[in-house]
Amino acid sequence: MKRTIKSLLLAVLITFAGTTSAFAHAKVLSTTPSAGSILTHWPSQVSIRFDEPILKLSGAVVDWAYVKNSQGRRVDTGNPKVSGAFLTVGLKSSAKSGKYSVQYRAVSDDGHPVSGIFTFVYLPSK
Numbered sequence: 001m002k003r004t005i006k007s008l009l010l011a012v013l014i015t016f017a018g019t020t021s022a023f024a025h026a027k028v029l030s031t032t033p034s035a036g037s038i039l040t041h042w043p044s045q046v047s048i049r050f051d052e053p054i055l056k057l058s059g060a061v062v063d064w065a066y067v068k069n070s071q072g073r074r075v076d077t078g079n080p081k082v083s084g085a086f087l088t089v090g091l092k093s094s095a096k097s098g099k100y101s102v103q104y105r106a107v108s109d110d111g112h113p114v115s116g117i118f119t120f121v122y123l124p125s126k
């Protein structure tokens with residue numbers, strides 16, 4: 001019991017001690033579509049999978065994801081959904097061939113934001 005309290009205290013101390021916390025916050029495990037992929041079919045959504053549940057605050061937008069075409073126009077439908085370790089945003093129903101970028105930000109359970117960007121190419125088969 002005492003040991004548990006000690007390690008808890010230690011954990012708290014470490015958390016507040018440094019800017020580079022030893023406690024890893026959420027990392028991206030995979031994305032759908034995957035980064036750098038070439039798609040022949042336009043997906044209905046884009047999702048980012050983290051290694052732990054991400055924070056969801058009602059009434060505050062802390063997690064977001066934008067999908068843009070090469071002209072910088074958004075092709076997502078907005079209002080990304082957070083479900084456990086997944087951040088998902090729907091896409092508009094059709095798109096032109098080209099390169100698309102996905103930019104996202106999510107907040108870890110520990111309150112640290114995690115952001116990133118990746119691209120995929122849409123090249124419909126004729």
Ligand SMILES: [Cu+2]
Nearest residue numbers: 024025110112
């Ligand atoms: Cu963290």
